[in-house]
Amino acid sequence: MKQSRRQFLKNMSAMAATFAMPNFLIAKSAVAKQENLTEWKISGSHWGAIRAKVINGRVEEIRPFEYDQYPTEMIKGIKGLIYSEARIRYPMVRLDWLKNREKSDKTHRGDNRFVRVTWDEALDLFYQELERIQQNYGPWALHTGNVGWRSTGQFHSCGNHMIRAIGMHGRSVSTAGDYSTGAGQTIMPYVLGSTEVYSQGTSWEIILKESENIIFWASDPVKNLQVGWNCETHEAYKYLEQLKQKVEKNAINVISVDPVKTKTQNYLGCKHQYINPQTDVPFMLAIAYVLYTEKLYDEKFIKVYTVGFEKFIPYLLGKTEDKVAKTPEWAEKICGISAQKISEFARMLAGKRTQLIFGWAIQRQQHGEQPYWMGAVLAAMLGQIGLAGGGISYAHHYSSIGVPESGAAMPGAFPLNVDEGQTPKYDNHNYNGYSAIIPVARASDSLLHAGETINFNGQKIVYAPYKMAIFTGCNQWHRHSERNKMKKAFQKLETIVSINYSWTATCRFSDIVLPACTPFERNDIDAYGSYSNRGVIAMQKLIDPLYDSRSDFEIFKELCRRFGKEKEYCRNMDEMEWVEKLYEDCRKENEGKFAMPSFQKFWQIGYVLFPEGKPWVRHADFRDDPELHALGTPSGFIEIYSNKIASFNYENCKGHPMWFEKSERSHGGPKSEQFKFWLQSVHPDKRLHSQLCESKELRDTYSIQDREPLFINPDDAKQLGIAHGDLVRVYNDRGQAIVGAHLSDDYPTGVVRLQEGAWYSPLDEKIGSIDTYGDPNTMTLDIGSSDLAQAVSANTCLVNIEKFNGNAPKPNGFTGPIEVKI
Missing domain, CATH: 3.40.50.740 (Rossmann fold)
Incomplete structure (x- = not known):
């Protein structure tokens, strides 16, 4: 068959490209056609919608969906996920x-x-x-x-x-x-009538307009809003951008309550209130003590919308069996915040419209039910639940909660x-x-x-x-x-x-x-x-x-x-x-409300967009009429004291929120002499839990010597003889791992971070074997939060750290199995 020289060279080029690429990396259809076919296709992911350039059956380029104005760099890991060395190829x-x-x-x-x-x-x-x-x-x-x-x-x-x-x-x-959210989703139906952790919250637009104080309590939305349960839109970031501008103008008082300086705090440039790990409840109890004793709490709201306050106050004042008043001076020794600052914090909350925004990390600890319950008590004492720009949220860091619903x-x-x-x-x-x-x-x-x-x-x-x-x-x-x-x-x-x-x-x-x-x-x-x-x-x-x-x-x-x-x-x-x-x-289902094209047209276009929804205030209907819009609690009101929980007779979760000492806690707590560092294992910044950890292209942007980074304070590292980029061993009596040292002033002394989702890569199958990559759950504690929720307690975890000496084994968790022929 005759063909032109140009056609001959074109065919040879296509053949060369095909031979250079293993057949298992080429889609079946492209192997059959062997032609230079380029297509742009649309898809969705937890990290956002994308456009993908596909050439000859191989994904060559990923771009964010044009309506996503705040795309995450996680989409750069999609090609690495598809073509990962860790792919399961056969049964x-x-x-x-x-x-x-x-x-x-x-x-x-x-x-x-x-x-x-x-x-x-x-x-x-x-x-x-x-x-x-x-x-x-x-x-x-x-x-x-x-x-x-x-x-x-x-x-x-x-x-x-x-x-x-x-x-x-x-x-x-x-x-x-x-x-x-195991502890939170169990306790909150008794307190506010729903799980709260997966509930739509007050719209950001209203918060930005009405709030005078915004407290991010163990919440890091800038980091966590990169992902969503469904295909994420990232619309919440425009409100965080506006919040940053308001912080710069001192238009809103924003404080991050956290042991570390979070990505959100650094982005917003807002204030940081340090607190010793796992001690949020003593801090909150002391705030409640000041609000009560200085008559700064909303007595009318307590009487109309809550039950059980009178049963909680004796514990707060030290008139129950523990005989300990929960004063700022008492809390100071536990939480590491001076009594004066605690009092000032309480007065600041009471003086202005305050929106409390909690994250999920503090309920992933022993007695994790307590900080969520006590947070609701504070919000009730402030009397702003159901008001625009006030009250409490447990979910504004998740799946763009706070962006109004379209109604579709x-x-x-x-x-x-x-x-x-x-x-x-x-x-x-x-x-x-x-x-x-x-x-x-x-x-x-x-x-x-x-x-x-x-x-x-x-x-x-x-x-x-x-x-x-x-x-x-x-x-x-x-x-x-x-x-x-x-x-x-x-x-x-x-x-x-x-x-x-x-x-x-x-x-x-x-x-x-x-x-x-x-x-x-x-x-x-x-x-x-x-x-x-x-x-x-x-x-x-x-x-x-x-x-x-x-x-x-x-x-x-x-x-x-x-x-x-x-x-x-x-x-x-x-x-x-x-x-x-x-x-x-x-x-x-949307007929008469929202126009949608036929399926064929939709599949060709690739998307349907609905109008933005109207702003909304959480719990506003309950505040307007607590009888007509009663909460889902046994009483229908906010339960500061729960008769139902009290009837269970649990020693570690009683009828009202309390401070329970942990089985291990840093900064003077149990086992802190034996193990010097609190290990924080938060949601990662560049993956969704363990999804995308196998994407080498993305992993290379944060790993250190092919290991998961351990974030540590420079002063702590200096005392241990550790420099940035060194390999270190992190360990306790439950396990050990080799990780890379990442020095950062964002972390206080005595606190280190290993992000969860790092792929567990043990040297071998034996019990006690060292993890070669850096999974924090090699060291975390497997006990129930309490008899109520029996939830995960991963953030109750102390470790020691030392520089790793000798030849470190290579991480072995990102390759396939050893295939045995029989």
Whole structure:
């Protein structure tokens, strides 16, 4: 066949590019066509909407969506996520488990030796294990409560797919609560009538206009608003930009109450009120003491809108059994703030319209219920709950809460539960005396203390000694505390199945590992703005699934096929039929209020945007009429004293907020002589929990010698002989890790930070093995916050630090498994 020289060179160039690129990195369609095809596609993510340039089936460039005026640099990690060395390429089975199944040597879990199998073999093994568990034990032996933050997308919500599919086979043990807000979401319904932590808050526009004081209490919105539950809009940043301008003009008094100088405080240039770690409650109690004794509190508000204040005051004044008045002088010795400053702080709050904005970190500690409860008491004493620019919020750092809702309906999701009228294959309700639900943060305890009974939110929970666990879209070896304890717990399990797109530590400690595709390798639809409801985003498949990965939908449909439920599972619809249905249902619900194009037009355009919503004040209706708009508390009012909680008779969570000493606390607290530093493990700045940690391009922007950075005060580092960039060992009696020293004046002496979500990378599977990358949960404490919430207590953690000497092992957590041929 004749061809021009130009065409010949063009063809040779395309062939050369193809040969230079491994076939597994080229989408299947592009391998077939071998042509220079360039497309721009739209998609969404937790880090915002994007435009992606795709050339010959490979993502070459990522740009922020044009309506995102404050995009995060996290989107630079998307290519690294898709093409990560840590991608799960094929179905894999742990070597010893494949040989011996449930009788395998559990101490080998985590040794990273796996055997490649076909999809049919892997799904057959998965199904056979489900059958064995239900036949030999029953629903108490299967744990399905771990679904995590998931990937974005309403149809491909991985937790929904797993729970629906497994529910069609049989029942299982589920979980209550979550790791983010476990203590807060349990205590607040008793105090303010809802979880509060996931509730829309007073609009930023109103706060900026009406507030005279804004107190960011352990809250860092500039850092945390980069991500959202759905596709994030980042609209809240325009209000933070306006707040910065007001701070510069001294138009609003803004204070950050935190042991460290946060990203928000540095951005705003606002005041910083240092406080010793874990001592917020003594500070708040002393503020309440000043408000009460100096008659600065709103007595009328207390009488009209609250109950139980008279039962709290004796404790505040030291007239109960502890005989300790909660004076500023008493608090000073604990929280590290002078009595004079405490009094001045209280008077400042009372003198002006004050908006309290709490973060989630202070409830992720032992007795984490108390600071949230006491914060509500302060807000009630100030009497500004329900007023524009006043009151309290527990969520303004999350998913652009504070941006007004458009009022538009958002797309639904793939159904979570078994359809009405259907029954599972094994319709067994017998849990053998064990509880069908356990608090999510007590997952390890359930295995290590099987059959024991614990208190939980007014109930008695009997730990189920479950034999099999399924994790999908969830890195349990990121979010749970105390890694060496987890190793012991996981050795109790007979079978662990993980479905994910990257080789997280959870996958390494599993028996059957199934490769899911990333959210950028499938078609979907997502809400644009979790709370603002600003639009709908098309998640167009950027490339075909790499390697041998599949969507969760395809994985679980094939699993259901093995017991004759695949048609019920998918309702006889494929991926695009589901995506179109979710969109059209949304369009129908918005008819007459908001115009939406046909699905075909929408898919071509890639998005629909709705008008901005109207400003709103949280709790305003309750303030206007507390009887007509009663809160969801037992009394309908703000409960400063809870008769319900008091009736539980818990020693560590009584009828009103109190100060409880921690099992370990820095700055003169328990164990502070043995371990010198408080380890703060906050939400990271450049990833979403552990998502994007596998993206080397993004990780290289913050890691030190390929390790997670440990932020430490320069004076502390100098005393330890540590320079910026050195490798250091951080350790306590629970674990140890090698990290890189990042010196910063933002951190006070005695306080260090390791951001959570760092991939656990133990040197080997042995208990006590050093973590080669820097996961803080190697050292954190795994105890319940209290008998009420039984929530995570990760921020109750003390460590020691020393310079690492010798040859440090390379981080080993970002590569695939050791493939064994049999």
